[in-house]
Amino acid sequence: MRRPWTMKELQFLKENHNLMSxxxxxxxxxxxxxxxxxxxxxxxxxxxxxxEVVKGYEVLATGTVEECAEQTGLSVSTIRFYTTPAHRRRSVDLDKAILVHRVDDT
Known part of the structure; x- marks a missing residue:
């Protein structure tokens, strides 16, 4: 059965979400x-x-999936597909293929 979240629980979550799994x-x-x-x-x-959406050596867009879709005129589902190993296997000519890579901000 669902139990509503209390303000105390939400505050604990906000304070500890980066510290705990x-x-x-x-x-x-x-x-x-x-x-x-x-x-x-x-x-x-x-x-x-x-x-980051790239075509050859050119960066076409950078941002969230939604932002990349808006910047390139592609759909969100297409951007997500371009991140998959299946798309990478199908991309024969990497100078012409559009690829999407996740950028780690470490």
Missing amino acids: NKELAKALDRTVGSVANQKVKNGLTKRNIY
Whole structure:
């Protein structure tokens, strides 16, 4: 049965989301891992992946999947497909193929 999140629980989540795993947060809050993950998304506490769209040596776009789609005029699903190993295997001429790579901001 669903139990509403209290302000105290949400505050704990906001203060500790970078310090603890979802599993640890779930145990501390007596919640399921899925519930913790959903609340992190709802409250904007998840890290957004940044991608780079390239064609040959030219960078066409950089940003989230949605931002890259908007900048290139491609659909979000196409950008996501371009990140897959299947697309990389099909791309014979890498100078002409559009590829999408995740950028690690470490």
